[in-house]
Amino acid sequence: MITIPQNQLLIATACLVATIGAAEPLPDPGPGSGLAVVVGQDDLEQTGKLAATGRFLVHQLVPAARVDALRNAALNQGIHGAVVIDALPTGQLPHPSRFADLVMADLAAPGCPAQAELERIANVGATLHLRVSGTWQAKPRPPETGIADWTHKWYDAGGNNVSADRKAGPPQLIQWQAGPAFADGAGNGQHPVIGKGAFACISAVDGSLVVRSAGNGLGRWRSQPTLAYLTELLIAGDRVLTRADPTVKNTKLLGKFEYGPLIAFDLASGAASVLPDAPELPLDPKYQMPMGGVGFPSAISAGSDLVVVAAGDLAVMDAASGKRRWAVSNPDGLWFSPRILEDQIIVAECPKGDKSMGRGRVDSAYAVRAICAFALADGTPRWRSEVTIPTPQPDPLPLGRDGKPVTRVPKASLKPMTCAAGKVFLHTCAYQAAAADSGITALDAKTGKQLWRFALPGRKWAATDSASCILYRDGELIYIGGHGSGGIARFDPETGAQRGEFKDGLRHYAYAGECSMSRGTTDWLIKAAVTWYDKDLTAISRPANRGSCGAGVFPAQGMVFSTPIGCDCTDYARGYQGLSCEPALPVADEQRLTSGPGKPGKSLPVAGDWPMFMADARRSVSSTVALPPELAVRWTVAGAPRPIAGRLIDDRRRDEYWIGALTAPVIVGGTVYAGLPEAHAVTAHDATTGKLRWRTPVGGPVDTPPTIAGGLCVFGCQDGTISALSTTDGALVWRFDGAPGRRLAMLNGRLASAFPAPGSVVVVGDKVHATVGHHTYLGGLTTWMLDLASGKPLATNRVGGDPKVSVPDKETVPNLLNDILVAADDGGLWIGKSLRIPPDGKLEKTKTSVLPPIAMSRRVSVVGFTQPQRGGSTHQWVSPTWLPARWLMRAWTMVQDGDRIYGLMGDQRNASLEAGTLSEDLRARAIPLWSLTNAKDFTDLEVNTALIKAGDRLFMGGGSYDGAKGSLYAISLDGKILQRFDLPSRLVPNGLAAAGGQIVATCVDGSLIAIAGK
CATH class of the missing domain: 2.40.10.480 (Thrombin, subunit H)
Structure with missing residues (x-):
């Protein structure tokens, strides 16, 4: 066990600045972006400047004695989270290989890793700035044997x-x-391409070409033109090639068509240039859209050769200059699946027609008449082999099960x-x-x-x-x-x-x-x-x-x-x-628990409080608190620092798992508590005035709010720890490292552990129940039962995660993405719909257990915006799902009140808030009691993100997809809209709580709002 002295933990910012002094300037990082790992900087002056560009997330490694002081200083300066401060470890760094886009290190700094270790964590194509004998030297990452790029849709x-990659495996x-x-x-069938340290793919939402760091996923650039969803990508040299019309940005028009010139984007900067010699699909002169029956274009590259086909045109171009060398045309045919084999081009010849070839889950040629070969050097025809695909329909047609001829025999197509x-x-x-x-x-x-x-x-x-x-x-x-x-x-x-x-x-x-x-x-x-x-x-x-x-x-x-x-x-x-x-690095059990100087506060939950995320362990999002009949905004405060503007935060906001600057609130004893996912902190405010009481930095993002119990503010953190702070002043009481191993990851653009812990833990009596991990088959999930007062472990289980096991135990290893725990009536706690933790902390089979009231799957607790067809092709977001012994309701913006359910149905832009009664087995809901729709009743809501029941009213809110606008509605239990409130921005996921005669709301811009009686 580690103990932190009081004077080390609470060092003042003024003393920090006075004792550290200014650091020598870091070298110019250049125009790039991504994750920067910095070693040898003992203050925040230079790393803060790097983060302020909005292009870099900075991981600053310092001696362990400096961590808490620098975190407090970074939080006070509004840069904590953009600058992540951790202790410089002995031995191997916790970063995975090829992770950082920029490495800056003073090799003479105490504890600085060896150059080989710094090179290991640098991404392919990254630059290392190393200070050697007092002089900064820029060095490219050395080439690495055993790895390979994926440059084409079909590899090469x-x-x-x-793939020739020998380091990629399960x-x-x-x-x-x-x-x-x-x-x-x-x-x-969306295919990315990976090369030169970059990952390129077309956005599943807006059709832009997005290039990310292949090592950590941070966004590098995003194209302006809108591309077809299934447009082919190709990495040729230092460029990514694709089809795009740079003048059009209409996603609806371009969602199904690939047209426009072949454009080469610089992988590093996104600078675009048109390759005018590349053949293009012919356009209908009236509508300027591809004509029917012209197929789709393709491009491949090998060495200095670039082969491009579009409709019946095939051209070979110089890959560097884009100049055409030769071309052949097939006026009555289409080219499909060009290939380069030694000194030849191989390509399939299809007839023109709407049903000749098409994209989809896999490229297909539904009618093929020949396979052709041309000399790569000059286009001389080598051979043409006639084929018949598909085979002719049999005559007579075979009989079906009913004894009658079938109307259509399934036919194969060429892949x-x-x-x-x-x-x-x-x-x-x-x-x-x-x-x-x-x-x-x-x-x-x-x-x-x-x-x-x-x-x-x-x-x-x-x-x-x-x-x-x-x-x-x-x-x-x-x-x-x-x-x-x-x-x-x-x-x-x-x-x-x-x-x-x-x-x-x-x-x-x-x-x-x-x-x-x-x-x-x-x-x-x-x-x-x-x-x-x-x-x-x-x-x-x-x-x-x-x-x-x-x-x-x-x-x-x-x-x-x-x-x-x-x-x-x-x-x-x-x-x-x-x-x-x-694999992850091992963690010594004796190093897991850290005791701090904090003492439990006197604030204890009472009836009517909202002590944990979604109200209680059943996640009922319901309170019996009585509210005044007429409500008004009592106060609004900035609950969190605004994130640094730039490409990194712009990219994070496009993720449904982006929470915002604040988590949902909890309310106990006149204090509002919340996590700060962007600023890596936990905050407490006076519930009557909104005044800040304390704010404490932590080691990673907190995705859902803390649980208040026993005078402690207890929460999980995405750095893999579970912590308890004093409710009085935010001082650390204890911190427990629950990760089974040490390895960093980048989750939704935030530096975290590969074994993150959901923020909302469950406290039962004097025991804390928490889960740590990302997925049962990506490192496994670890459950912990800890003593509330001390943090000492009482029980633990680990599910999955063993890379040596080929067929895990089917009874205990479901396919499960970690999320918050949900309590069943018998006291058992559930992760999703498949894994149960009984009160004694041991795992149990689902078939013999009392089920929870709702199922949390797909990390639904922190989904801020989506549509039922996105992420749910087989089930809607709020719908029954089968479990052994009975049906169970999936939960997303849903309230269960006895046998009555209030929930959001339909797609987001036309979502309906519906009320109905549940049948006993939940197979179907009765005819809705009433329905209110976004299209008619909530026209200002593009997306609904929070729904609670407080007393005799429902409160539902959300805002715009971009988060800039927000609103909240009070609705009677019989479906009448009673009041509407403007909010500074969109509500965060489940960002409402009710206690003390008021509603507290949190918004994605960091606003904290209290709504009470007039």
Whole structure:
């Protein structure tokens, strides 16, 4: 156990400034952005300037004795959180490899890590500024062997979906998450590209091209033109190429079409230039939109060659200058899936027509008449091999189950070609259908002659096109069948003879994969994104993340990347993500508990208080407190510092998991408490006047408010700790490190632990119940039961997280994203809808337990804005969901009051606040008692973020998507709007509380508002 002396913890800011003095200026960081790790700066002058640019999040590592003083000083200056201050550790740094975009270190500073360690944490392409013998020297990160980029939609110019990255493997931890967290519908095949330390993808919301740091996910730049959602991206050299019309920004028009010139964006700066020699899709002269039946454009690159196809035009250009070398035209046809193989271009020829080819979960050619080869040097035709895809409709049509001829026989389409080892491999299959003509065909790349064909056995091998693929590796052609029970088959590439038996797919309790693309690396095969097979075909399940349907996950730069998914068939990790393949550093148990100088306060919860997030452990968001009939704003104060303006905060605001400057409030004994997610602090204000009582910095973001019990302000922090502060002055009483290992991550643009703790803990009697972790299959979840007075651990459990376990215990390891605990009537506490912690702290099977009143899934407690179709293709956000023994209501802006439910239904812009009665098994609600809609009754609400019941009224509020406007409504229990209040900005998620005869609201701009009797 560690003890912090009083004088060390509470050093005054004035003394800090007087004793430290000014530091030598840091070198110019240049025009870049991202995470800056700084070692050797003992004050905030230089790191504060770096953070003030709005381009850098600064991680300042200092001697342990300086941490608390510098955190207090940073909080007073309004830069805490933008400058994150931690103790410089001995040994390895907690940062994952390739994490920081800028490293500045004085190698002579006490405890400074070795240069090799600083190079390890630097991202690919990062610059290290090292002070050697008193002189700053700029050094690029040395090249690293064993890692590879992912530069094309289908990996490389040959379309062989095998990454050469040998450090990417089954994901172990979250390394970064960025928004938007949720995708529309089922996602539909969004592919990023990764290279030069950058991750590039098209935004799932506004269609802009967004380039992030591949190491930590922080945004670098965002394009102005709006792009089609499924537009191909290509990294060629230091540029990312795509189609865009720089004059148009209408997302609705561009959501389905790819047109405009080929534009090259500089990966570092976003500077754009048009490549006028690249062919373009022909436009309808009247509507200036692509004409029907012209397919979609594609581009690939290898060395100095850039190959571009659009409709019936194929051109080879110089990759550096963009100058055209030669071109061929096919006036009555379309080109599909261009590939470069040695000195040839291989491309499929399709007839013109609306049903000839199309994008979707996977690129498909529905009608193909030939495969063609051209000389890469000058376009000389080499060969043309006629094919017939799909096969003709059988005559007569087969009979269905009813004995009548079927109206349509499922037909396979050609998927993107795979070219390798002197062969052209064709894969034909259909979407979730047993197409009889599904198969694999091999052509000789020199002559175009068919070498062999293998007919895939339909549903027996689960041949759905959005998850199945073929690839060449180690002298074999490998077929990976996705969708549940799909498996692996191996073939001799020369003869097509099957090698060995078909390897059945792993059936897994948590999730076995459905519609996400399969692919491989030099050492691994990845089935449907979630099951990893080693060279011996031993399976390791990693179902936490599968990316959007048809896309899957992308192994590159020693990591695994994914895009948002719309499905909710299990509780995935959400958002644009970079996953680490490295284990965490160990934590010594004797170092977990720290005792501080603080003493418990005298403020204890009483009836009518709101002592924890969403009112109580059942998360009822309901209070019996009596409110005056007419209400008015009593006071408004700034509850948190305003975040530093710039690209980093602009990017965070686009994530549904962005909370704002304040969390929701809690109210006990005349004091309002809240967390500060941006400023990494906890704050307390007088409930009568709004006056600040105290504000204490902590080690990371606090995403939901503290729980008040026993004179203590108890909360979890995203640095993996659980802490207790005195309610009197905010002084530390104890802090417990609950993370099972030490590893940093970037979550929603904020530096955190890979094992974050939700802010809202549950206190039962003299025990604190808390959870730590991101996801059961990304490091696992750890539950802790701690003594309230001392923080000493009483019980613990760890679920999942073992990278060596191939098939975890199906009874105890659900696929589960961590969220706040919810209490059931028997005292058991639930994480989501699958994991229960009984009062004794031990885990228990769900089938034998009393269920909670609501299910928290998809981190719903902190979702600030979304729509039912975003992140929920199979279930709405407020709807029944099946559990063993009964149905359970999903919770998002919902109040349960006995057998009556008040909740938001429908999409956000036309959301309805409805009241109804629940049937006993919750399978369906009765006819609504009443309904109020955004479109008619709340026209100023683009999004609703908070709903509570206080006495005889409902209070519902929200605001605009951008957070700039906010409003609050008082509504009678029979559905009449009683009052409306303007708010400074949008309410934070669940940002309402009621106690002491008033309503307290928190807004995303940091405003804290009290509404009481006139």
